[in-house]
Amino acid sequence: MTWPLHYNTLVVLLGTSLLGASAGLVGSFAVLRRQALIGDALAHAALPGLCAAFLLAGGRSMPAMLAGALATGLLGIVLISGLRRWTRIKEDAAIGIVLSVLFGAGIVLSSWIQNHTTTGSKAGLDSYILGKTAGMLREDVYWLAGLGAGCVLVMTVLYKEFKLVAFDAGFAAVQGWPAVALDLLLMALVAVTVVLGLPAAGVVLMAALLILPAAAARFWTQRLGHMVLLSGLFGAAIGSIGSLLSAGYSGMPAGPIIVLVGSVLFFFSVLFAPKRGAVARWLNHVNFRRTIAEQRLLLAMYELVEPQLPKGREITIHALQTRRAWRASQLEGLLRLASRKGWIERLGTDRVQLTQTGFREAIEVTRTARLWRQLLAEQSEAAGSLADLDALSIYERLPPGMLESLEVSLRAQGNWPLLEQEATS
Amino acid sequence: MIWTIAVGAVANAACALLGCYLVLRRMSLLGDAISHAVLPGIALAFLASGSVSVPWMLLGAMVVGVFTALVTQLLHTLGRVPEDTSLGVVFTSLFAVGVILITRAAADVDLDPQCVLYGLLDFVSIHTIPILGWEVPRAMLPLGGALLITTAFVSVFWKELKIVSFDPALATAMGISAVLFHYLLMTMVAGITVVSFEAVGSILVVAMLIVPPATAHLLTDRLGWMMVLAVLAGVSAAVLGCVAARYFETSAAGMMAVMAGLQFSLAVIFAPRHGLITKMWHQAALATRIVGEDIIALLYRHEELAAQALPAPEENLTLAACVRAVHGGWVAWWTVPYLRRRGELEFGPGWTLRLTGRGRDLARSLIRSHRLWEAFLGENFQLPLDHLHASAERVEHFIGPHLQAEIAAELHRPAVDPHGREIPGEPAENPAKSSG
Numbered sequence A: 001m002t003w004p005l006h007y008n009t010l011v012v013l014l015g016t017s018l019l020g021a022s023a024g025l026v027g028s029f030a031v032l033r034r035q036a037l038i039g040d041a042l043a044h045a046a047l048p049g050l051c052a053a054f055l056l057a058g059g060r061s062m063p064a065m066l067a068g069a070l071a072t073g074l075l076g077i078v079l080i081s082g083l084r085r086w087t088r089i090k091e092d093a094a095i096g097i098v099l100s101v102l103f104g105a106g107i108v109l110s111s112w113i114q115n116h117t118t119t120g121s122k123a124g125l126d127s128y129i130l131g132k133t134a135g136m137l138r139e140d141v142y143w144l145a146g147l148g149a150g151c152v153l154v155m156t157v158l159y160k161e162f163k164l165v166a167f168d169a170g171f172a173a174v175q176g177w178p179a180v181a182l183d184l185l186l187m188a189l190v191a192v193t194v195v196l197g198l199p200a201a202g203v204v205l206m207a208a209l210l211i212l213p214a215a216a217a218r219f220w221t222q223r224l225g226h227m228v229l230l231s232g233l234f235g236a237a238i239g240s241i242g243s244l245l246s247a248g249y250s251g252m253p254a255g256p257i258i259v260l261v262g263s264v265l266f267f268f269s270v271l272f273a274p275k276r277g278a279v280a281r282w283l284n285h286v287n288f289r290r291t292i293a294e295q296r297l298l299l300a301m302y303e304l305v306e307p308q309l310p311k312g313r314e315i316t317i318h319a320l321q322t323r324r325a326w327r328a329s330q331l332e333g334l335l336r337l338a339s340r341k342g343w344i345e346r347l348g349t350d351r352v353q354l355t356q357t358g359f360r361e362a363i364e365v366t367r368t369a370r371l372w373r374q375l376l377a378e379q380s381e382a383a384g385s386l387a388d389l390d391a392l393s394i395y396e397r398l399p400p401g402m403l404e405s406l407e408v409s410l411r412a413q414g415n416w417p418l419l420e421q422e423a424t425s
Numbered sequence B: 001m002i003w004t005i006a007v008g009a010v011a012n013a014a015c016a017l018l019g020c021y022l023v024l025r026r027m028s029l030l031g032d033a034i035s036h037a038v039l040p041g042i043a044l045a046f047l048a049s050g051s052v053s054v055p056w057m058l059l060g061a062m063v064v065g066v067f068t069a070l071v072t073q074l075l076h077t078l079g080r081v082p083e084d085t086s087l088g089v090v091f092t093s094l095f096a097v098g099v100i101l102i103t104r105a106a107a108d109v110d111l112d113p114q115c116v117l118y119g120l121l122d123f124v125s126i127h128t129i130p131i132l133g134w135e136v137p138r139a140m141l142p143l144g145g146a147l148l149i150t151t152a153f154v155s156v157f158w159k160e161l162k163i164v165s166f167d168p169a170l171a172t173a174m175g176i177s178a179v180l181f182h183y184l185l186m187t188m189v190a191g192i193t194v195v196s197f198e199a200v201g202s203i204l205v206v207a208m209l210i211v212p213p214a215t216a217h218l219l220t221d222r223l224g225w226m227m228v229l230a231v232l233a234g235v236s237a238a239v240l241g242c243v244a245a246r247y248f249e250t251s252a253a254g255m256m257a258v259m260a261g262l263q264f265s266l267a268v269i270f271a272p273r274h275g276l277i278t279k280m281w282h283q284a285a286l287a288t289r290i291v292g293e294d295i296i297a298l299l300y301r302h303e304e305l306a307a308q309a310l311p312a313p314e315e316n317l318t319l320a321a322c323v324r325a326v327h328g329g330w331v332a333w334w335t336v337p338y339l340r341r342r343g344e345l346e347f348g349p350g351w352t353l354r355l356t357g358r359g360r361d362l363a364r365s366l367i368r369s370h371r372l373w374e375a376f377l378g379e380n381f382q383l384p385l386d387h388l389h390a391s392a393e394r395v396e397h398f399i400g401p402h403l404q405a406e407i408a409a410e411l412h413r414p415a416v417d418p419h420g421r422e423i424p425g426e427p428a429e430n431p432a433k434s435s436g
Helices: A007-032 A039-059 A060-087 A091-116 A122-130 A138-157 A158-166 A169-174 A179-201 A203-217 A224-248 A254-272 A280-310 A317-324 A328-340 A356-376 A380-386 A400-413 A420-424 B004-023 B026-047 B054-077 B083-108 B113-118 B141-157 B158-167 B168-174 B178-218 B222-249 B252-269 B274-305 B319-325 B329-341 B357-382 B385-398 B401-410
Strands: A314-316 A344-347 A353-355 B126-130 B134-137 B343-348 B351-356
Touching: A007 A039, A007 A091, A007 A138, A007 A158, A007 A179, A007 A203, A007 A254, A039 A060, A039 A091, A039 A203, A039 A224, A039 B083, A060 A091, A060 A138, A060 A179, A091 B026, A091 B178, A091 B222, A138 A179, A158 A169, A158 A179, A169 A179, A169 B385, A179 A254, A203 A224, A203 A254, A203 B083, A224 A254, A254 A280, A254 B083, A280 A314, A280 A317, A280 A328, A280 A344, A280 A356, A314 A317, A317 B343, A328 A344, A353 A356, A356 A380, A356 A400, B004 B026, B004 B134, B004 B141, B004 B158, B004 B178, B004 B222, B004 B252, B026 B054, B026 B178, B026 B252, B054 B083, B054 B178, B083 B126, B134 B141, B141 B158, B158 B168, B158 B178, B168 B178, B178 B222, B178 B252, B222 B252, B252 B274, B274 B319, B274 B329, B274 B343, B274 B351, B274 B357, B274 B385, B319 B329, B329 B343, B343 B385, B351 B357, B357 B385, B357 B401
Parallel strands: none
Antiparallel strands: A314 A353, A344 A353, B126 B134, B343 B351
16 A cells, blocks of 8 residues: 655645535535435436536536536526425425436436547546546646635625524524525535535535535534534545545545545544433433432432431341332442442441431432422422423522422421431421 | 336336335435445445345345445434434445445456446346247346335235335334334335346436336325326336437436436426416416405495495595405406406496496305404404404405304304494395396
């Protein structure tokens, strides 16, 4: 495996990085609006325009072909919207129909060109599917640099408007923003990116470039601005790493390798991103379950100890087990945990005793549980909106006035757990 | 030539049968994804078996097909990735893997990546097998088998597939596993994709899977008919496509997609119930009726006010003034002549409009509906007075005699509306044809 870092490779590197960055920027809004596959549709719909432009221009003229691709690409988008709005055809079928029919038309034109002209080289139009970054020229990089700059410019200037239209189009329209025009502008940006990327990345893989960086970035942040920037960065990284790898392994089309790099990044994000990643969520879940189990233990222990107060704080393990129907091994694990936290002392094999710390903890937990129960008993309608299983502290969820009145009710019933100092006073 | 058409037709028919379920269940893009994603399955099969052998490829494709559906679902439920994103990620990644494998495999095995992607319908007659004295293309065998299996699948599981497609929750509650049938369907789609790729390549299978069923969907509301029409549409697209491709000397697969698309466009425009033309006709008819009724009601109100010697909002009742008053617009061009022909309107001096006896009867009924509705709203919703007219203005056109009688009975036959205006009496049993 050789790593020639000469001029050509640098050109390709720069070009794919810029393409990746643009695709990442522009794709982030599409992905957020659940229009991830619009890039795929655009890429397929652009083929007939490419071929038609080739025929009309009489040869491989980049500007003409780009214009043609853009024209049919946007036509495809308009057709999809029209089908969705005016017929009973649903969105997914509309995308599939427009995509495949226009692509078929493109194949027809492409095949016709191959059979009837001498100028239509097989390789030129076939690289459309698979991409051929090795054929990237300096001019192409200039185009891509221009595209990248243009994308960044439009995004920066219209950031707030795009944000509004992406998240609440109805509100935007009511506020007087031209929601439809902004929508079309966003689509146009996507279309331009797709069309410029086609010679390099190919059809299906251009669609991937629009989705992967944005989808990956989504897992690392909750803020739109950060996500868009991160998406652009990821796109650039994917593009450059992919094309470097592809240059190393000659004979491999760069498009698929770039996509695979992107997939690896995506799956890594899905699994390992700090808060939204699967692993993080699973750990959170495990943690949560453990906290709940600890609380149930403390509750059970307090209930057993309550009748004996204030003298004894001893509990038999057998009593605990019957109290809550734990399995022996489960209970043993919980007790070990409680012991590590200093909540209990072991007294032989069948008894434990609450320490002062443990007692205080148990009181806290019991108070919270009884407050919730009292709330449900007194105000069952309101409880539905207030109760939040994730918020372990009731003191954060309920207003102080409500807390006080609940406490008063519990004290009156004699159900309010008291610390020793309070009990003896 | 005949065999080319036959191969195309059989492939189209099988795809159309399965595609109906995809379209109805809004899974068209899953079909698209699977048809792209089977590429690595095919490639793996090549690398594993070292030959272009159909059973191996079928196996590889089906495994990958189910894998695609599974991973997409998993990403969505466990990874919390939105559905379309997970679909896009999975199938583009698999396609990328497939392209890489195919490019590698092409070096080792006699396989042209182009044919996998575009199909070789044009060359299908080259390899033939003699059957019953005919030279049948080799490609016909798996395709014919696939069509038979698909037809059998659809027939045997007709009821189950139907209920699973339209109400999966009910199906599961009844003991029919919606999940099982979902994956079964995906496996069939993957299988049909791989069998069809020889005809049209993996990229245009989507067209065969979705476009004819969508065309059928526009033409009928019954599943059975939809399947029949889809197969017909698919077969005709195949025939027309192959013929046109031969004539223009271009790709047959592409032409089939284009023909399917043209059929679809015709259906979109001309379908008897769901087509654009029918819809526009209905809308025009409705607009005509509404504008006509508005004009008649306007004239009646004028007469009412004149009878009470009260001033009216409109100066005169010329044609232009009336049309403007009811915001008739260009619909009025044919509405007024239409009303004249029906004998409900006539022209007075100076292009003013006048009600005839028939027109007056119709107007009475309309105004009765309007004011009864206002009374109903006022009675039951306690709306302020100025909120009643707008609603009644809209609803009056849709209250027929039956509903009118019901509302009147409900309100105990009121004599006046909330504004204090008289509600015209019930239409007489045998209305005498009074002259204007």
